[in-house]
Amino acid sequence: MFMRKSKFRHVFGQGLKRDQCYDNIRITKSSWDSRYCDVNPKYVAVITEAAGGGSFLVLPLSKVGRVERDCPLVAGHKAAVLDIAWCPHNDDVIASASEDCTIKIWQIPEGGLTKPLTEPVVDLVAHQRRVSCVKWHPTAHNVLLSAGSDNKIYIWNVGTGEVFTEIDLPDLPLSASFNFNGSKFACTCKDKKLRVYNSRSGECLQEGPGHAGAKPAQVAYLKDGLIFSTGFSRMSERQYALWDEKDLSKAKEMNELDNSNGVIFPLYDADVNMVYLCGKGDSQIRYFEVTDEEPYVHYLNTYQSKESGRGVGFMPKRGLNVNNCEIARIYKLHNSGLCEVIPFTVPRKSELFQDDLYPDTPSDTPALSAEEWFGGKDADPIMVSLKGGFVPTRKDALKVVRRSNVLDKMPTRTSQAQSTNSEAAAAPSLPPKPSTTSTPPDEHVGFDPQGILDDMRKLKLIVKAHERRIKTLEEKLSQYEVNTSEEDEGKA
Structure with a gap:
């Protein structure tokens, strides 16, 4: 065989x-x-x-x-x-x-x-x-x-x-x-x-x-x-x-x-x-x-x-x-x-890096920003060699919280482009957490601006979802009214 x-x-x-x-x-x-x-x-x-x-x-x-x-x-x-x-x-x-x-x-x-x-x-x-x-x-x-x-x-x-x-x-x-x-x-x-x-x-x-x-x-x-x-x-x-x-x-x-x-x-x-x-x-x-x-x-x-x-x-x-x-x-x-x-x-006796087993693999670096992709661009993943083991990129990037996007981890040029987005793009993002060393104590004890902004953001998202649903129902209703009026004319 x-x-x-x-x-x-x-x-x-x-x-x-x-x-x-x-x-x-x-x-x-x-x-x-x-x-x-x-x-x-x-x-x-x-x-x-x-x-x-x-x-x-x-x-x-x-x-x-x-x-x-x-x-x-x-x-x-x-x-x-x-x-x-x-x-x-x-x-x-x-x-x-x-x-x-x-x-x-x-x-x-x-x-x-x-x-x-x-x-x-x-x-x-x-x-x-x-x-x-x-x-x-x-x-x-x-x-x-x-x-x-x-x-x-x-x-x-x-x-x-x-x-x-x-x-x-x-x-x-x-x-x-x-x-x-x-x-x-x-x-x-x-x-x-x-x-x-x-x-x-x-x-x-x-x-x-x-x-x-x-x-x-x-x-x-x-x-x-x-x-x-x-x-x-x-x-x-x-x-x-x-x-x-x-x-x-x-x-x-x-x-x-x-x-x-x-x-x-x-x-x-x-x-x-x-x-x-x-x-x-x-x-x-x-x-x-x-x-x-x-x-x-x-x-x-x-x-x-x-x-x-x-x-x-x-x-x-x-x-x-x-x-x-x-x-x-x-x-x-x-x-x-x-x-x-x-x-x-895979059983191999050699302790050297096996190139045939490990072709370049997708890295943790995105090839495109969300705006670039939504704008019509496509790109293959950014590939990286595993020779010597994988080293994660920009481990501490998320420690710098930006108002434009809490999850932002793109290179600087993209981050700058994203920061000029409209208010809608910035709305759901959370504000930076105050530093315990550099920020003076808040005089208004119990005032939580972060919590208020978070609640407002959630409310905006819920309202948008309802708006979409209302729009869909209105379109269905108008279509129904058109069909009804056509039927009435036909009977007349």
Whole structure:
């Protein structure tokens, strides 16, 4: 039998010992099909069970072992948190989506939480029903996608707290994924269709049949115009498929996996074109290599563990240990409350940097500002070599709080351009915190200008959301009146 050559054929996963993992986490009991976990080179975040509200846990990567019951949480939502996502351009910023119809953007203090965090940097208010999915733009600074049960997808300018694009979907969105430069995104819906949209205009570029089964499908946008999806057949068999973005009428490749009923999450490594499949309730992780030769998706191996998984997080390439030939690291949530850390490595004897395993990877520097991207520019991610390990850029940039944008971390020339924005752009930003050393004590004890501005900002966002809704209802009413008058004339 012919054996295909691949440097990833011998990739193997090896779970770390329990004392090197994170234990005793009260993982959420929500039945929503979400990954419940997200990681970056500084922190691991896990959605937790919370009475009367929504919260999630943020731990520094080094804080392994047993998690204390009274560990401080990020707790500001009024209902369960359904999805979380770390910003790819700032390792201290995370977005959370909730059943309370809001998205909140949080700033994690350097070193992690020492007390509960209840005040977000900004509230994003527009969805009329629960928000189930959030995805950061891969190249533009402070641009976020959100999908909700109101059958809408919004593209946000996080720095101003405003919606840039509103996209109406024919049914409930289940998952979304940006392409390499963020100019398009793929989306799966409850109507079993797979669609590709223009990220800026919201125009539907392609539509195809997707997976025939009724259970939720997931999607990952690959490089070179390919889309990878997981779902179910009519006979409820789990399957994966590979599609061409230019023609979704038929899959390039579609294969059945098994008869389990857990949703499969595809975790994609764009640097080496590998896909890891982690299913809810599964005790195994399958991994594949995607190539341009048939059958396109090549099975490599399976990692088998004793416990079934409840959620999963995937470490960005810049957080891996390149000295150990580690090419992936998966954080698997167990029903028992354990977050198991599973590094995947390529066995190599040489201790030198392996150039073929580590091509340049996207850095934490955004290629565009939000204004540049909304203005029509597209750009690939800024790439960086991992030789010698990754060094984060501008670690202390967020300590200088600017009125124009609390999350600003762009180079100086862009920051100056952003500072000349209109009042609307500056409105949701929080003012600088007074310095305890240089600012004299406030004579008006109890006066909190920061809190007042924060309340005003939230009120403005709520009013804008209602204005949009009123405008939509007025348009529907006027259309109804026109139709009624035409009917009356016809009868006359």
